[in-house]
Amino acid sequence: MRHEIILLALLLFILALGLSLHRVYLGRIKARVMETAGSDFGEEDLKSILHMPQGSNFNTAMLSCWSLYFVALVFLYFLTPQIFPSWNYFRLSTVASSYFGPIILASGTVVITGAAAFNIPKIYRYYEIGKDQKEMMVILVPVLLLISLACSLYTGIIYPDTNISFWNLGYAALFLGQMLLLLPVFSGFAGGMR
Secondary structure: OOHHHHHHHHHHHHHHHHHHHHHHHHHHHHHHHHHHHOOOOOHHHHHHHHOOOOOHHHHHHHHHHHHHHHHHHHHHHHOOOOOOOOOOHHHOHHHHOOOOHHHHHHHHHHHHOHHHHHHHHHHHHHOOOOHHHHHHHHHHHHHHHHHHHHHHHHHHHOOOOOOHHHHHHHHHHHHHHHHHHHHHHHHHHHOOOO
16 A cells, blocks of 8 residues: 555544544533533533634634645645546546646635535634634644645646655645644643633
């Protein structure tokens, strides 16, 4: 198995782990509240109690970052023909040869992953995220994802040549961007309940 497929599995595993830890985090809080309050209540009641506004600028930035994350992921894996030879972008010759080909691919990705990109940032409303952490996320995540996109575009431009260094840099930037996007979940889970 190619190492790129293993690295893709790692990205998907970390994403699934983050979303699972979020569910466990909410379950732990619900169990603790039920112990102390002695009454049963639904998940929606719990979510309304825990809801912390993060600010519209932060919410918009994270929505954009998650959309950009999915675009960077698709570009990294489908603009590199050697990874998925039967499913890569260059098999769509009309799109690939078009001046607006990458924009069409990005737009299609945003449409397909739109529900996930819109819903995943909603998890932030249940975590205490400090100003410094927000600033770090808002500044660094787009930069890292744009680095990944630039590396992917470069590997697409030089096709059929390859440059594994650019692919590795694109992957590393994507990985770090994903870790920063999930940082509130990991730190909230590790820090226990508020």
